[in-house]
Amino acid sequence: MLHHTPLIATIVAGLVAAFAMGALAHRLKVSPVAGYLFAGVLIGPFTPGYVADGKIATELAELGVILLMFGVGLHFSFKDLMSVRRIAVPGALVQMGSATALGVILALVMGWTVAAGLVFGLALSVASTVVLLRALQSENLVETERGRIAVGWLIVEDLAMVMALVLLPVFAQMQAGNGAGGTDLLSAAIGTLVKVAGFAALMLIVGRRVIPWVLHWTAHTGSRELFRLAVLAIALGVAFGAAYVFQVSFALGAFFAGMILGETQLSRRAAEESLPLRDAFAVLFFVSVGMLFDPSVILEQPVPLLATVAIIIFGKSLAAYAIVRLFGYPRGTALTVSASLAQIGEFSFILAGLGATLGILPDEARDLILAGAILSILANPFIFGLVVRKSGEAASAAPGASPTTASAAGRVVLVGYGRVGKSLARRLRAARTDFVLIEEQSDRADEARAAGYEVVTGNATQVQTLEQAGLADAGRLLVAIPEGFEAGGVVHRARDLNPGLTIVARAHSVEEVEDLRLRGADHVVLGEEAIALRMLSGASAAPA
DSSP states (O other): OGGGOHHHHHHHHHHHHHHHHHHHHHHTTSOHHHHHHHHHHHTSTTSSSOOOOHHHHHHHHHHHHHHHHHHHHHTOOHHHHHHTHHHHHHHHHHHHHHHHHHHHHHHHHTTOOHHHHHHHHHHHHSOOHHHHHHHHHHTTOTTSHHHHHHHHHHHHHHHHHHHHHHHHHHHHHHHHTSSOOHHHHHHHHHHHHHHHHHHHHHIIIIIHHHHHHHHHHHHHTTOHHHHHHHHHHHHHHHHHHHHHHHOOOHHHHHHHHHHHHTTSTTHHHHHHHHHHHHHHHHHHHHHHHHHTOOTHHHHHSHHHHHHHHHIIIIIHHHHHHHHHHHTTOOHHHHHHHHHHTSOOOHHHHHHHHHHHHTTSSOHHHHHHHHHHHHHHHHHHHHHHHHHHHHHTOOTTOOTTOOOOOOOOTTOEEEEOOSHHHHHHHHHHHHTTOOEEEEESSHHHHHHHHHTTOOEEESOTTSHHHHHHTTGGGOSEEEEOOSOHHHHHHHHHHHHHHOTTOEEEEEESSHHHHHHHHHHTOSEEEEHHHHHHHHHHHHHHHSOO
């Protein structure tokens, strides 16, 4: 029976292998992306043992791209997109042109045709949506100016690749002398531009009314399950409709859907509801990439492979850095944009596959593209982290937040600015207590800054964030986030960083209480018990 269930087998094998290799990567203190890629190699066709269905894995990965771009759109307004068009449009086009030119040079050295070189270079010029966004999210940069420029740059690249995929068959016919000419190429280009413009107009005119109305109506039903289903239906439905009707990429369609929805008050809830699926399918994306990797390429074509990787990591990055600097942006912004683009991904695979099918691209070139993608994706988290640190502009040091180096033993570090965190912050301020707040969600962090609090934006489970908040010199830590087991990770790292710290956390179950105490919490407040005691106290004080 099992051989009739390739979908289930692929999902199970992909997630189990990704978990095992991701855990190993975490243990070795390297990026989990490396583990996910290696998991793909293990279940791919080029290693012994079980081989997952590559076609199904690719389609599952596409779902990850859709959900991830939808999530980015939720935090990205049309105004943000327009604000970076002056740098994103010319920057992306010039950078893609530079990488394509380098690809043509390498192709000519390898003895390929100019046409093969153009396709090869174009495949090396476009960055992976998933990798770029993961890099920005890991450093909390998505909603900064640097992040907006990188995302805008990515949107322009996506549009350019949509155009390239439409024009490539016509270009192939011209190369083969099958009657296609410049007029056909121009007609195909104009047709594509009209379709993209039509989709954008439909989303801005009709989508702005229909999508928020549907989500608000669903929210008013009171069904969380129905709301979650509505979010997924909007994200996937718009993405599929954009690809089917307008021949726009899935990623671009999902981004527009998220951007329209992001202008409503329900955007944060929509982001939270879609987060688990986004993470799961993003992992499957990396697994699917790993499945494409043939390790023999490293031994058979080491010099061409090194040249390909050099174009991806250094050629593209230097071009992007120079462009951003020429437009007057600071060094940190230029470094961030260039590092985030120093990899290739899903569009590169699609273009390489189409080029090979049409007879333009030799199989050797396709293998180099796939191997270059693997190696660049593997290296990107390390490059990006190094560049962000070198730039001297930590992601969590958002405008208005000054990293603290306070050494006052009485200082309090508060984690979380939800309902409990807000109440604690007000009481700490009323008591004139010196404290710093850690909040991961940027909208809540901005709200806290507007209220006058000192805020560090970042994930409190990361040692870097705790250090920036001055935890090593603090006297108390209050963990107010509702996720008890995630709070356990915060407590564990905080205790390692400051053994003498007094830690108070909240929990919602006996199991969470035990976990928090085991990890080093001094006091754990169980929500239900606290409410029960307060109610009994009120009942006792009430007149008979």
